[in-house]
Amino acid sequence: MKNGYTIKEISLALNLSRNTVSKVLRNKPGVSAKTYNMVMDYLSAKEVTKDSASTVPVKEQVRGSIVLSYHLENTEYLNNIVANIEKVLKSNGYTLFLNIIRNDYHSDIPIPISIYEGSVCGIISFNVFDKHYWEEIISLKIPAVFIDTFCNPYYFSGRTDIITAESSGPIYRLATRFIVERGKTSFGYVGDREFCYSTYQRWGTLKSVLEEYKLVLKDENCILFNQMNENFDLYAYFKDTISKMHKPPEVFFCSSDIYAIQVSRALQELGFRIPADVSVVGFDNTSETMRQLPTITTIDAHSDYLGRISAQKLIERMNHPEKPYEFLLCQSDIVLRDSTDL
Known part of the structure; x- marks a missing residue:
């Protein structure tokens, strides 16, 4: 079986429309679980190419192939990163190939044969x-360029290029x-503290600033968990957990918009x-x-920029392999909206 498939080949093989297959590969909504699993099961080689008809043709001769290996999440954040890397x-x-890491891989994450x-x-x-995968x-x-890293950033710093959002x-x-401005004294955190370096920054910084003002981030005000299964009912879980709190904190910091939306609801x-x-x-x-x-209210980690800079840094690394490895923190910005009174 060959390592790569185009959208046209997949759609013909499974009797699906190109638009449906494209939605699955680009993690867009509007596809049933049955169809999604059908496409994923077909891609046994775990390498996918996007249909050339869906992208602007490259005018110059193709220089080589790049693999983007990522954990599959149906999020706009991921889509922005992928789109800008490809651009x-x-x-x-x-040429960009996608190597999708699905949730059912608990060990021995497959690395494409083409590598x-x-x-x-x-x-x-x-x-x-x-x-093991990184090693x-x-x-x-x-x-290679890795977007984000482990909650302990020293595992691989100095051994490869790492780019992540600056969350602190x-x-x-x-x-x-x-x-200072609103007199809040009770805070809570929602999410996985140690999933990656950027989420660990969010948790650690919140604790640090509270300690600076002689406050405590209490366990009973937090909803802490490992990354949820994609089929997990976040809303039901959050509602049940909050209902059991003696009193919710005055402020919930959530590690992602997905969690913030469900907590608000x-x-x-x-x-x-x-x-x-x-x-x-x-x-x-x-x-x-x-x-x-x-x-x-949210924090903009500029996923479009993370995608662009990671691709640019990879090209730079390919052209100058002798350069020292870099650990880049890309600025994030506050976006104030109605869920806060700041």
């Missing part, structure tokens, strides 16, 4: 945090304003007013936050 690589004459065969000249990895890719001596600054500024169903009773802050600045009532 930069194609404009520089490179071992020597047909790949560079790798970008996003949202995959498995030490294997680094050992292959193929230029916006969290610090927001928490300080809540305390759960709070309102339980009779709490936002932001009069509880303020809610998300992270990622996805468009869905603007469609909520109230709209969600």
Whole structure:
């Protein structure tokens, strides 16, 4: 079986429309679980190419193939990263292949055969945090850029290029304003503290700023968990957990917009007013936050820029392999909306 498939080939093989297949590969909504699983099961080689008809043709001769290996999440944040990586690589004459890491891989994450065969000249990895996987890719001596890293950033710093969103600054500024300007003293955190470096920054910074003002981030005010299964009912879980709290905190910091949206919904169903009773802050600045009532205050990690800079850094690494490895923190910005009263 060959390693790559186009949208046309997949649609013909499965008797699906190209639009449906494209939605699955680009993680767009509007596809049933049955159809999604059908396409994923067909892609047994775990390497996917986008149909050339869906992208602007490259005018110059193709220089080589780049693999983007990422954990599959149906999020706008991921889509922006992928789209901008593709744009930069194609404009520089490179073909992009997608290596999708699905939720059912608990160990021995597969690395595309083409990487071992020597047909790949560079790798970008996003949202995959498995030490054996990282060690294997680094050992292959193929230029690689990793988007984000482990909560302990020293595992691989100095051994490969790492790019991530800078999360501490916006969290610090927001928490300080809540305390100084609004007199808030009760805070909670929602999410996985140790999923990756950027989420660990969010948790750690919130704790630090509270300690600076002699406050404590209490466990009973937090909803802490490992990354949820994609079929997990977040809303039901958040509503049940919040309902059991003696009193919700005055401010919930959420590690993602997905969590912030569901927390906001759960709070309102339980009779709490936002932001009069509880303020809610998300992270990622996805468009869905603007469609909520109230709209969600969030932090823009500039996923489009992360995609562009990761592709640019990979090209730079391929052209200058002798350069010192870089650990880049890309600025994130506060986006104030109606879920807070700042």
